[in-house]
Amino acid sequence: MFNSNKMRNALVAAMATLTLSSPVLANEQPIKVGMMLPFSGVYGALGDATRNGLKMALREQAAQLHGRKLEFIEIDTEARPERAPEIASSLLNNSEADFIIGPVHSGVAMGMLKVLRGKETVMIVPNAGAGPVTGPLCSPNVFRTSFSSWQPSYPMGKVALDKGYKKVVTMSWNYGMGKESLDAFEESFTAGGGEVVKKILVPFPKTEFQAYLSEIASINPDAVFVFFAGGGAVKFVKDYDALGLKGKIPLLGSGFLTEGTLEAQGPAAEGVMTTLHYADTLDNELNKAFRTSYKAEFGKASDIYAVQGYDTGLMIASAVNQLGGDISDQQALIKALGETTVKSPRGDFTFSAAHNPVQNIYLRTVENGENKVIEVAAPALADPARGCKL
Amino acid sequence: MLFNKRTERIFFWVFFPLALLMPLFLAENTFFVSKLTSIMIFALFVMSLDYLVGRCGLITLGHAMFYGLGGYLFWMIAPEYEAVNFWVYTFYICMIAAAVALIIGFLVLRTSGIYMIMITLAFAQMAFYFFSDSIEFGGTDGLFIYVKPETSIFGLSFFDLDNPTHFYYLCLLSLFNTLIFFRILIRSRFGRVVDAIHENPGRTTALGYNIFVFRLMSYVIASALGAYAGYLFTLQYGFVNPSMLAWTTSGSALVMSILGGMGSIYGAILGTFVYEGLHYVLEHLTEHWMLFMGALIIAMVMVFKNGIAGSMEKLLEKRT
Amino acid sequence: MTTSLFLVQLINGLQYGLLLFLIASGLTLVFGVMGILNLAHGSMYMVGAYLVWYFVEHTGSFGLSALISAVIALLIGILMERTLIRQLYRRNHLDQVLLTIGMIFVFNALQGLLWGNDPLGVAVPSALSSAIPVTDVLEYPVYRIFVALFCVGIAALMYFMINKTRLGMLIRAGESNREMVECLGIDIRKLYTIVFAIGVMLAAIAGVAAAPMSSIVPGMGEHILITCFVVVVIGGMGSIKGAFIAALLVGLVDTFASILVPQLSSMMIYILMAFILLIKPQGLFSS
Numbered sequence: 001m002f003n004s005n006k007m008r009n010a011l012v013a014a015m016a017t018l019t020l021s022s023p024v025l026a027n028e029q030p031i032k033v034g035m036m037l038p039f040s041g042v043y044g045a046l047g048d049a050t051r052n053g054l055k056m057a058l059r060e061q062a063a064q065l066h067g068r069k070l071e072f073i074e075i076d077t078e079a080r081p082e083r084a085p086e087i088a089s090s091l092l093n094n095s096e097a098d099f100i101i102g103p104v105h106s107g108v109a110m111g112m113l114k115v116l117r118g119k120e121t122v123m124i125v126p127n128a129g130a131g132p133v134t135g136p137l138c139s140p141n142v143f144r145t146s147f148s149s150w151q152p153s154y155p156m157g158k159v160a161l162d163k164g165y166k167k168v169v170t171m172s173w174n175y176g177m178g179k180e181s182l183d184a185f186e187e188s189f190t191a192g193g194g195e196v197v198k199k200i201l202v203p204f205p206k207t208e209f210q211a212y213l214s215e216i217a218s219i220n221p222d223a224v225f226v227f228f229a230g231g232g233a234v235k236f237v238k239d240y241d242a243l244g245l246k247g248k249i250p251l252l253g254s255g256f257l258t259e260g261t262l263e264a265q266g267p268a269a270e271g272v273m274t275t276l277h278y279a280d281t282l283d284n285e286l287n288k289a290f291r292t293s294y295k296a297e298f299g300k301a302s303d304i305y306a307v308q309g310y311d312t313g314l315m316i317a318s319a320v321n322q323l324g325g326d327i328s329d330q331q332a333l334i335k336a337l338g339e340t341t342v343k344s345p346r347g348d349f350t351f352s353a354a355h356n357p358v359q360n361i362y363l364r365t366v367e368n369g370e371n372k373v374i375e376v377a378a379p380a381l382a383d384p385a386r387g388c389k390l
Numbered sequence: 391m392l393f394n395k396r397t398e399r400i401f402f403w404v405f406f407p408l409a410l411l412m413p414l415f416l417a418e419n420t421f422f423v424s425k426l427t428s429i430m431i432f433a434l435f436v437m438s439l440d441y442l443v444g445r446c447g448l449i450t451l452g453h454a455m456f457y458g459l460g461g462y463l464f465w466m467i468a469p470e471y472e473a474v475n476f477w478v479y480t481f482y483i484c485m486i487a488a489a490v491a492l493i494i495g496f497l498v499l500r501t502s503g504i505y506m507i508m509i510t511l512a513f514a515q516m517a518f519y520f521f522s523d524s525i526e527f528g529g530t531d532g533l534f535i536y537v538k539p540e541t542s543i544f545g546l547s548f549f550d551l552d553n554p555t556h557f558y559y560l561c562l563l564s565l566f567n568t569l570i571f572f573r574i575l576i577r578s579r580f581g582r583v584v585d586a587i588h589e590n591p592g593r594t595t596a597l598g599y600n601i602f603v604f605r606l607m608s609y610v611i612a613s614a615l616g617a618y619a620g621y622l623f624t625l626q627y628g629f630v631n632p633s634m635l636a637w638t639t640s641g642s643a644l645v646m647s648i649l650g651g652m653g654s655i656y657g658a659i660l661g662t663f664v665y666e667g668l669h670y671v672l673e674h675l676t677e678h679w680m681l682f683m684g685a686l687i688i689a690m691v692m693v694f695k696n697g698i699a700g701s702m703e704k705l706l707e708k709r710t
Numbered sequence: 711m712t713t714s715l716f717l718v719q720l721i722n723g724l725q726y727g728l729l730l731f732l733i734a735s736g737l738t739l740v741f742g743v744m745g746i747l748n749l750a751h752g753s754m755y756m757v758g759a760y761l762v763w764y765f766v767e768h769t770g771s772f773g774l775s776a777l778i779s780a781v782i783a784l785l786i787g788i789l790m791e792r793t794l795i796r797q798l799y800r801r802n803h804l805d806q807v808l809l810t811i812g813m814i815f816v817f818n819a820l821q822g823l824l825w826g827n828d829p830l831g832v833a834v835p836s837a838l839s840s841a842i843p844v845t846d847v848l849e850y851p852v853y854r855i856f857v858a859l860f861c862v863g864i865a866a867l868m869y870f871m872i873n874k875t876r877l878g879m880l881i882r883a884g885e886s887n888r889e890m891v892e893c894l895g896i897d898i899r900k901l902y903t904i905v906f907a908i909g910v911m912l913a914a915i916a917g918v919a920a921a922p923m924s925s926i927v928p929g930m931g932e933h934i935l936i937t938c939f940v941v942v943v944i945g946g947m948g949s950i951k952g953a954f955i956a957a958l959l960v961g962l963v964d965t966f967a968s969i970l971v972p973q974l975s976s977m978m979i980y981i982l983m984a985f986i987l988l989i990k991p992q993g994l995f996s997s
Contacts, residue, residue: 039677039822040680040818040819040822040827041818041827041929042929044822044827044928045826045828045829047827048826048827048828074677075673076673076677080633080638081530081631081632081633082623082633082639084629085626085627086425086428089424089627090425092421093420093424094419094422106530106531107531107532107631110531110532110629110631111532111627114534114627114629115627130531132531174523175522175529175530176529176530176531200972201972202968203519204522206976207924207925208726208965208968210722210726210965211719211722211723211964211966211969212968213848214715214719214722214848215715215719217845217847217848218712218714218847220847230927231829231925231926233829233925234831234925234927235925238831238923238924242834242841242849242851242853242854242923243848243849243850243851244843244847244848244849245847245848248846248847249847260828261925263830263831264828264829264830264925264926265831266831300828443804449804497988501991502991504943504947505943505991508939508943508983508987509983509984509987509988511936512980512981512983512984512987513980513984515977515980516980516984519976519977520977523973523976637936641811645811648808649808652804678819678822678823680816680818680819680822681815681816681820681823683812684813684814684817684818684819685812685816686812687808687809687811687812688794688809688812688813688816690808691798691808691812692794692797695801
C-alpha cells in the first residue's frame with residue numbers, strides 16, 4: 001500500500017545529500033515531475049486518468065530522455081483551492097520540481113498560478129480550463145495541454161445553427177468552467193442569429209436535476225446545451241433520459257458530458273452530441289495504439305483526461321530530447337516546449353503564444369458506448385487569449 | 391500566575407523558544423518556514439474556536455465564515471495597487487468582522503447545542519454560496535491580492551511580508567499574543583463569569599448576570615480573531631478562495647480543537663500541529679493517506695480522554 | 711407556471727423529500743434514542759450505493775442485491791456499535807463527532823481502495839423501467855414513483871414499530887429514561903446495538919434505492935449528510951414525525967426555489983433552516 005518507489009526515492013535522495021561531496025552533474029540528477037492532482041473525492045477519477053496517461057507517455061518515450069531518470073512527486077490536492085498555493089510552494093521550494101503538472105480543478109489552478117507564475121519551474125495544466133490561465137494571467141513558464149473552457153464549447157454554436165436550432169436552453173453548474181462554457185456557446189450561437197431562451201445555473205455540486213428538466217420540458221426548446229462533468233454528467237444524462245426528454249429535445253454538450261462516464265451512463269448516453277478536442281474513434285495510428293495499450297495496462301477505456309495526461313508526457317519528452325537532456329536553462333526549455341508539435345492521439349497540435357493548444361475540435365456522438373467522431377467542427381482552433389500580453 | 395497548570399507552563403516554555411529558533415535551522419528551506427507559518431495561522435484560528443466551544447460551550451460549525459471574511463474583507467476595502475498599513479487594516483478587518491458577528495451572534499445565540507451548530511452552519515453556507523456565486527468576487531476561481539501591506543509603526547518597519555521568515559515571525563507573534571490574550575481573558579472577571587455560565591447557566595442567571603450578553607461578547611471576540619487568522623492566511627500567498635468558507639474548514643478546525651483538548655486554549659496549538667503534521671507526512675507517504683488519518687483519529691479518540699492536552703495533564707500534573 | 715408544470719414540480723418536490731426522509735430517518739432515530747451524533751451516516755448512504763452496484767454486477771438481480779446490501783449494512787452497523795461507538799456513551803458529544811469523522815475518512819479511503827474513483831451507474835430494474843407520459847415531452851419514470859411509495863412504506867413501518875411494538879416501547883422508554891429501563895431488567899446495551907444497526911441500515915437502503923437514479927461517486931455521502939442534518943434539525947432532533955414533515959418541506963422548497971428564485975436556490979434550504987430555528991429554536995417537533 002505504501003508506495004515503495006516513493007520511499008526508496010526519498011531514501012536515496014537523503015543518502016545522496018549526506019554522502020556526496022563532489023558536485024553532481026546536473027544531467028545525472030533525475031528530472032523531477034511534481035503532480036498536483038485530485039486522487040480522492042469527486043474529481044479523483046480525473047486525477048487517476050491524467051496520471052496514468054502521463055506516466056505511460058514518459059515510459060514509452062524513455063529513449064528521448066537522454067538517460068535522465070524521472071522522479072515523481074504526487075500530491076493529492078483533494079480539489080481544495082485553498083490548499084493549492086501551499087502544495088505548489090512545496091513542490092517548488094521543497095521538492096524543487098522541474099515540472100509541476102496540475103491541476104484538474106480551475107480554482108486550484110488559480111491558487112497554483114499565484115505561486116508559480118514566473119518562477120524557476122514549468123507549470124503544465126493537464127485539464128483545468130479556467131480562461132485566465134492562458135488569458136490575462138498568462139506567463140512564459142505556464143503551459144496548458146488541455147483546452148481553455150472557451151475552446152470545446154465555442155464551435156457547438158455553429159453546429160447548432162447548422163442543424164437548424166433557433167431556440168436553445170443552456171445549463172451548467174454555477175462555477176467558473178461551467179459559466180465560461182455556456183458563454184462560449186452563446187457567443188457563437190447568438191452571433192449566427194440563434195437565441196438562448198433560458199440559461200440555468202445549478203448550484204455546485206447539486207445533482208437534483210428533475211425540477212430543471214421539468215421546466216425545460218415545458219419550454220420545449222429546439223435543443224439543450226449543457227456543461228457537466230464526472231458524476232454530475234452521469235446523473236444529468238440519466239435524468240434526461242428517464243424523464244423522457246431524450247429523443248424529443250436534442251441534447252448537445254461540451255464533450256466532458258460523455259468523457260469517463262459512458263459506462264455508468266449506459267444506454268441513456270446513446271445519441272448525445274458533443275464537441276471536444278478528442279474523440280474515441282479518431283482514425284489515426286497513434287490513437288489506436290494509445291487506446292489499445294491504455295486498455296491493456298489499466299483495464300479500462302481511456303478518456304480525454306488520460307489523453308491530456310499522455311500529451312503532457314509527450315510534450316515533456318520531446319522538449320527534453322530537443323535539449324539533449326539538459327533542461328537547466330529555463331529560457332531554452334520554455335522555448336523548446338513552446339515550439340513543440342505534440343503528436344497526440346487527438347491529432348497533432350501546437351501551442352499558441354499564450355501557451356494554450358491550437359487544436360481541432362471534433363463533433364462527436366455517442367454510439368455503442370463510444371464517442372464517435374462525426375466531423376471536424378473547427379480545425380486548428382486557437383483560444384482568443386483575451387488579455388494575454390505574451 | 392498567568393498559567394495555572396504545570397503542563398501549560400511546560401508547553402509554553404518548550405513551544406515558543408523552539409518556534410523562535412526554528413527558522414535558523416530551516417533557513418535553507420523556505421517551504422518549511424512557510425508550512426510552519428500556515429500551521430500557526432490555522433492554530434490561531436483553531437484557538438479562537440476552542441475558546442468558543444471549549445470555554446463558552448457555544449459549538450459552532452460556521453466559524454470558517456469569519457476566516458473567509460477576513461480574506462475577502464481585505465480585498466474589498468484595500469486599494470488594489472497600493473500598499474496599505476498592516477496594523478491599520480488589522481484593526482479595520484477585526485472591527486468589521488466583530489460588527490458582522492454582533493448581528494449574527496444576536497440571532498444564532500437564541501439556540502443552543504446541535505441547533506446552534508446547525509444555525510451557524512446555515513449562515514456560513516449562505517456566505518459560502520454568496521462568494522462562490524458572485525462574479526464580482528471572482529466566483530469559485532477566487533481572487534488574487536497583488537500588493538501586500540507594509541508593517542511600519544511610527545515610521546519603523548519590522549516585518550517585510552514578502553519575506554517568508556519575517557512573515558513567520560509575524561504569525562508567531564500573533565499566535566503568542568492570542569494565547570496570552572485568552573489567558574488574561576480567562577482569568578479576568580469576564581472570563582470567570584463565562585466559565586460559570588458554561589458550568590451552570592441557570593445559577594449564573596440567578597446571580598444577576600445577563601448570560602446572553604456574555605455569550606454574545608465571547609462570540610464577537612472569537613469571530614474577530616477568526617477573521618484575523620483568515621486575513622493572515624490570505625496575505626501569506628495572496629490568494630482568496632470561497633473554499634476558505636466551506637463547512638469542511640470549520641469541521642477540520644473543530645477536529646483539531648477536540649483533538650488538542652477542548653477549552654485548554656494551548657491545546658489548539660497541539661491539536662493543529664499534530665493533525666497538520668500527520669496529514670503532511672501521510673500524504674507524502676501514500677495516496678491512501680485518508681485510511682491512516684482516519685484510523686489515527688479513531689485511535690486518538692479512544693486513547694486520549696479530553697484530547698492531547700487532557701492526557702498530558704493527567705501525566706504531568708501533581709495529584710493533590 | 712402552468713397548472714400541469716406546477717403539479718409536476720409538486721411531485722418532483724415530494725419525491726425528493728421522501729428520499730431525504732429515508733436518509734434522515736436513521737440519523738434522527740439514532741440521535742433520539744442514543745444521543746449519538748453519527749456524522750458517518752452519509753458514508754453509509756454511499757456504502758449502500760456502492761454495495762448494490764457491486765452485487766448487481768455479480769448477480770444481475772437488483773432485488774437480491776438490495777437485500778444482500780441491506781444485510782451487510784446491518785452487520786456493519788452492529789460491528790461499528792460493538793467495537794467503537796459503545797466506548798463513547800459516557801463521553802462528550804464532541805468526542806463522538808471526532809470518532810465519526812475518523813470513520814468518514816476510513817470509509818472514503820476504503821471506497822477508493824475497493825471500487826476506485828470512476829463514476830458508476832446501476833440500471834433501473836427492468837420490471838420498473840417504464841415511464842408514464844405526463845405532457846407531450848415529459849414522462850415520469852415508474853421507478854421513481856416506486857421509490858417514493860417505498861419511502862412512505864418505511865415511514866409507516868417506523869411509525870407502527872415505534873408506537874405499537876415492544877421494541878418501539880423500549881425505544882420510547884429508553885429515550886425518556888435510560889436508568890429506569892435498565893432497572894426494569896432490560897439490557898439497554900442490546901437495545902442500543904439494534905437501534906444503531908437499524909439506523910445504519912436505513913441510510914444504506916436509501917443509498918440502494920437512490921443508486922439507479924443517480925451516479926455513484928466518491929464523496930456522495932458528505933454532500934447528502936449536510937442536507938440530511940438540515941432535515942433532522944428542522945424537524946427537531948430525534949423526532950421521526952418531525953423528520954418526515956421537514957423532509958417534505960425541504961424537498962418542496964428546494965424544488966420550487968430552483969425554478970422561482972434561481973439566484974437564491976443555493977442558499978434556500980439554509981435560509982429556511984435559519985428562519986425556522988429563529989422562530990422555533992428546537993425545531994418543529996422537538997421532544
